[in-house]
Amino acid sequence: MADRRDFHSPRTHGFVRVAAATPVVHIADPVTNGQAHADLIRSAAAQGCELVVFPELSLSAYAIDDLHLQTALLDGVERALGTLAGVAGEAGVVAVVGAPIRHGDRLLNCAVVLAGGEIVGVVPKTYLPNYREYYEKRWFSSGDDIGAETLSIDGRDSWIGTRLLFQADDRPGFVVGVEICEDFWAPVPPSTRQALAGARILANLSASNIVIGKADERALLCASQSARAMAAYVFAASGWGESTTDLAWDGQATIHELGAKLASGERFAVEGHLTVADVDVERIGQERMRNGTFADCARRELDEEGYVRLGFRTAVADGGGLRRPLDRFPFVPDDAARLDQDCFEAFNIQVQGLMRRMTATGAERLCIGVSGGLDSTQALLVACRAFDRLNLPRTGILGYTLPGFATSEGTKSNAWALMRALGVTGEEIDIRPAAERMLADIGHAYADGQPVHDITFENVQAGLRTDYLFRLANQHGAFVLGTGDLSELALGWATYGVGDHMSHYNVNGGVAKTLIRHLIRWVAGRPEMAGAADVLGAILDTEISPELVPAGADGKIQSTEGTVGPYALNDFFLFHITRFGMTPSKVAYLAHQAWGDAARGSWPANTPEDERVEYDLATIKGWLRKFLIRFFQTSQFKRSALPNGPKVVTGGSLSPRGDWRAPSDGNARVWLEELDANVP
Numbered sequence: 239m240a241d242r243r244d245f246h247s248p249r250t251h252g253f254v255r256v257a258a259a260t261p262v263v264h265i266a267d268p269v270t271n272g273q274a275h276a277d278l279i280r281s282a283a284a285q286g287c288e289l290v291v292f293p294e295l296s297l298s299a300y301a302i303d304d305l306h307l308q309t310a311l312l313d314g315v316e317r318a319l320g321t322l323a324g325v326a327g328e329a330g331v332v333a334v335v336g337a338p339i340r341h342g343d344r345l346l347n348c349a350v351v352l353a354g355g356e357i358v359g360v361v362p363k364t365y366l367p368n369y370r371e372y373y374e375k376r377w378f379s380s381g382d383d384i385g386a387e388t389l390s391i392d393g394r395d396s397w398i399g400t401r402l403l404f405q406a407d408d409r410p411g412f413v414v415g416v417e418i419c420e421d422f423w424a425p426v427p428p429s430t431r432q433a434l435a436g437a438r439i440l441a442n443l444s445a446s447n448i449v450i451g452k453a454d455e456r457a458l459l460c461a462s463q464s465a466r467a468m469a470a471y472v473f474a475a476s477g478w479g480e481s482t483t484d485l486a487w488d489g490q491a492t493i494h495e496l497g498a499k500l501a502s503g504e505r506f507a508v509e510g511h512l513t514v515a516d517v518d519v520e521r522i523g524q525e526r527m528r529n530g531t532f533a534d535c536a537r538r539e540l541d542e543e544g545y546v547r548l549g550f551r552t553a554v555a556d557g558g559g560l561r562r563p564l565d566r567f568p569f570v571p572d573d574a575a576r577l578d579q580d581c582f583e584a585f586n587i588q589v590q591g592l593m594r595r596m597t598a599t600g601a602e603r604l605c606i607g608v609s610g611g612l613d614s615t616q617a618l619l620v621a622c623r624a625f626d627r628l629n630l631p632r633t634g635i636l637g638y639t640l641p642g643f644a645t646s647e648g649t650k651s652n653a654w655a656l657m658r659a660l661g662v663t664g665e666e667i668d669i670r671p672a673a674e675r676m677l678a679d680i681g682h683a684y685a686d687g688q689p690v691h692d693i694t695f696e697n698v699q700a701g702l703r704t705d706y707l708f709r710l711a712n713q714h715g716a717f718v719l720g721t722g723d724l725s726e727l728a729l730g731w732a733t734y735g736v737g738d739h740m741s742h743y744n745v746n747g748g749v750a751k752t753l754i755r756h757l758i759r760w761v762a763g764r765p766e767m768a769g770a771a772d773v774l775g776a777i778l779d780t781e782i783s784p785e786l787v788p789a790g791a792d793g794k795i796q797s798t799e800g801t802v803g804p805y806a807l808n809d810f811f812l813f814h815i816t817r818f819g820m821t822p823s824k825v826a827y828l829a830h831q832a833w834g835d836a837a838r839g840s841w842p843a844n845t846p847e848d849e850r851v852e853y854d855l856a857t858i859k860g861w862l863r864k865f866l867i868r869f870f871q872t873s874q875f876k877r878s879a880l881p882n883g884p885k886v887v888t889g890g891s892l893s894p895r896g897d898w899r900a901p902s903d904g905n906a907r908v909w910l911e912e913l914d915a916n917v918p
Contacts, residue, residue, distance in 0.1 A: 252520025257287040258491035263479030272318035283329035286557015293476040296336040300445035301481040320392040327355025330553030344379040353550035360398040363418040411519035419444040433467035434536040435545040444475040447485035465497030470517040568813040569750040581760035588745040591884030592624040603716035610649030613721040635662040642699040659770035696786040700733035720744030725751035730873020748886035751805040803861035817889035823916035875902035
């Protein structure tokens, strides 16, 4: 077994590799079915899988009707289970197989859990379909009255019952609950209470014949159950080889986690195969912990009888790199249709937030600083749409370009071109005379007759710009529209007080920098924006810079990302730390999986050239360290005094009134120590 402290192993970071197995079915032939199972169990182990789930009645076949009641068949199934228990033990995996099991004078449709050479436990089906094409009550009894009892199978003592959970003795969070086919079509599936009792991986052994549209229904149920139960859901349905006397079978296999699909297998295949994905049981636990409703529901729904946890151990060699979808840009979906939908929703959230604030205040004018950069461009686009929807003239948008000591001709000309293209009122105020006076008044240091380009030099300019905007708003009966984005708030990349940190309302505060790029592209592609498309393209092509310090002798301009780090990485860090509370070492691992050279082949085909970047682990660790200091230690006091603005992305608000509430005088020590201790 691989060292689970190995940084490069998914297991170190709370992942469990699972497989949904789709064997070729042999009708009423447990020996041949057992051999097919054994092959897939060994294949799963070779791929590093620790859990493999088979379809319903997989050892006997499902569509065999009255043959289920034949003693010879049932004896053969029990012998096959004994053999497979040994195979699973040798492979070091947990295998969940489907089998008809006798218990007293009843026959039960069961899921049998095999591990460590033993039959760990047996879970009977609760809900037996007996409508339309189904006739299960002719052969089987429901196991709903069996909580946790003992039974013997092929001379092996085991547990049976609907109140069994299966827990890895050496893997925190690796807890499995099992249900069978019709169970999850019930209004309250057994897996719901299994999840409330602590199961983080839910397995469904299904036969489920196929008709038109049913695959979508199954996928919907799997996704919704994994979301509602805050769990992973592994679904395996019967495929090729089942009897087609009256029905057909597609062998659908899916793996979902917290509502998202991790993997799906080939349907209508004629060869046995596995559908594999890494499930993040640690993330599931974190999500449940931060959602108080989950715990409240568990107290309400679970009775005193409780669940019995049966232990097992796995001993599978590490299967290599992470096997699950991983977004390089977690705020920006790869799928073009989903990105279009997200941009539509994000833009309209911003627009509606601004509209409501304007109607509440009775304002018909606003002031905005237009720099020719990404953030002010997005805020201005939002303002224009809000004015259009409120039937207000865009001339009521008072845009000001406020050039300072390092403002380039390119950004200033872009600002003017944008204001003209959008039809807003544009003005220019040169802040340099006021800045020179303030620097002189405070006795700012000079070297060789030139101001020292320190933080004071920068913030005098940033503060003056916002100060002008507030006074202009007073003069014109307007309010100041903020432009700072979510990524800048996370990094504290804003001038506190009367600086770009402050405004009367900030539409960008819930939007990450990586998403703002795509929002501008999305707006630029609208037919009504044809006149502004060229300047929007020019703004997107401009390097991100605060333009507060003149270019050096080498001609290089002040680079924001050179100081705080690439926004692509910072947004990645921000998402995983604030949304899921992940440790820095796990975030570093995921970032390396997404941005390291091993991820190159998984880039979407439409990845822009400026996003085809790689970062080695040392670089990721270095920028993550800086992020942790800025986020946890040096900038919370700025977020504690944020202006109002709408939340846009899930878990993405840093408002002290919303998703993120933290002390302004905290420190980053515990996160830095964890990073240094666990990342090579």
